[in-house]
Amino acid sequence: MTYHPDTYEPLSFSAARARFLSGEQRPSEFLEACLATIAEREPEVKAWVVLNPEAARAAARESDRRYQAGEPLSQIDGMPVGIKDLIETKDMPTQMGSPAYEGSFPKRDSALVRALRDAGAIILGKTVTTALGFLDPGPTTNAFDPQRTPGGSSSGSGAAVGAKMVPVAIGSQLVGSVLRPASFNANWALKPTFGGINRGERLGYSQSHVGIHAGCAEDMWATTMEIVTRVGGDPGHPGVYGELTAPPPQRPKRLAVLETEGWPRLDSASREAFESLLERLQTAGVQIIRRADLSLLDLLEQSIATATANMLRLISWEQRWSLENLVEQHPGTLGPSLIRQLESGRNVTLETFREDLALRDLARQRMEALAPYCDALISPASCGPAPRFDVAKQTAFPTGDVSFSCVSSYLGTPAVAAPLLAVEGMPFGVQIMGQAHEDERVTAYARWMAEAARHADQV
Known part of the structure; x- marks a missing residue:
């Protein structure tokens, strides 16, 4: 399936909701269309661990009644959603992509799942994750080419949205596990400010985040805020700030290009596509700042030059x-x-851990120092389009290089992956990153860039 951002039409729940409100369509009909797409595409894409269609149909009928009575619970009432299989659901097992958890069924909802149900969303099933959310892949394939990786660890969530099985799926990111699958599968995705969306039971790591995969920016933002309004962020964190509806597009005045350690690994076609986008943004009145132009930006680049290894x-x-x-x-x-990760952990000393924390703190300070000089940072969201399985498995990152997508996790800052580019007929996402708690502003900038990039020549 050839991808081009100007012709690809994602599955949009916000568009369907307008039909629900007018009586033109019912949530149960929308759900059946999703189930039909799953029946058609799942044998190849393999995005789901388990589906719960009968419970979903019952929830959709309840949503039908609320719309008919003019009393929908929220702007996502009736939305079918996939949940990454690291996150607990009371009516489906949570097996974490690992044989160690086969058959595990805690029979409780994570905070964000409860929030989705309270907002009227339909929990359709559990999406495939890499083993324990790390690097060992599951069976999922890319939504646009079954010979390519969907990315990880939110592989099923990214592919399910890219294949139009559901309008929204929940992912999580420890290194690059939301932004990279989003880039590979033409998703809009928000990796929020650290602690911005309540992780529920998954609080064991100092830089993990819950993220939202969606077909469009409106659904991405609405889902984020309907969750945060009900359960907030992590304990001790204020949660994502903003209005319930997606912010209107806003043109940034100054964007800083973030090269990261992945810049030398960009292939020529991907670099050409990204540089073409920057030229288009400049033509539209945006000042583009490079590391040679600003010493503070160069200092940040120095701090993230080994971010992958540090993380x-x-x-x-x-x-x-x-x-x-x-x-x-x-x-x-x-x-x-x-196994490699365990062996590495056995060799890390407390002193090394403290040094890596200090390096991360320094990088975050250098990020904050950029605030007066640029509105946001821009970079590719991945090292090009999704690699083929036979190529990726020969590398240290069998679900794709993490060097671009890991930076916002390292810095704890919000980032949006926007499906702005195509390379050789495959999606290639762009990452827009802001200062902490600027999730809403970053989303507004990304929406404006999507409009500015429309009809751009693709490589």
């Missing part, structure tokens, strides 16, 4: 104790990347 060491320390328990209780269930 993986931090994670290996924080993850070691749970992996040790799995080795004891479920021997033989860890995949190769998790």
Whole structure:
């Protein structure tokens, strides 16, 4: 399936909701269309671990009645949603992509799932995750080419939205697990300010985030805010700030280009597509700032030059104790990347962990120092389009290079992946990143860029 951002029509719940309100369509009819798409595409895409169609149909009928009575619960009432299989649901197992958790059924809802149900959303099923949300892939394929990776770890969520099975799916990001699958599958995705969306039971890591995959910016933002309005952010965090409806497009005055350690690994076609976008933004009146133009930007680049390695060491320390328990209780269930991660954690000392925390703090300070000089930062959301499976499996990152998508996790800042580009007929997302708690502003900038980029020549 060839992708082009000007011709691809995503599944939009906000457009369907207008039909619900007018009586032209019912939520149950929209759900049936989603189920039909799943029946058609799931044998190839393999985005789902488990589906719960009968419970979904019952929830859709309740939503039908609310719309008929003129009393919908929220702007996402009747929206079918996929939930990454790291996040607990009371009516479906939570198996985390790992044999160690096969059959695990806690029978409770995570905070964000409860919020979605309270808003009238329809929890349709659990989407595939890499093992424990790390690097060992599951069976999912890319929504546009079954020979390519969908990205990880939110592989099923990204592919389900890209394949138009559901308008929204919930993902999570520890390194690059929301932004990279979004880039590969033509999603809009928000990786919020750290702590911005309540992680519920998944509070074990110092830089993990819940993220939202969606077909359009309006659905991405509405879902975010309907969750946050009900359950807030993580304990001790204020949650994402903003209005319930998506902010209108807003042109940034100054954008700083963030190269990251991934810049040398961009192929020529992807770099050409990204540079063409920057030229188009400049023509539209946006000042583009490069690291050679601003010493503070260069200092930030220096701080994130080894972000991937620093993050993986931090994670290996924080993850070691749970992996040790799995080795004891479920021997033989860890995949190769998790074994490497455990071995790394065993070699990380407390002193090394503290040094990596200090380096991360310094990078965050340098990010904050940029606030007076640019409205936001822009970069590719991935090192080009999704790599083919046979190529990716030969690298350290079998679900795709994380060097662009990991930066906002390292910095704890909000980032939106917007499906603005295509390379060789495949999606190639752009990342727009802002200062902490500027999620709404970053979304507004991304929406404006989508309009500015429309009809741009694609490579």
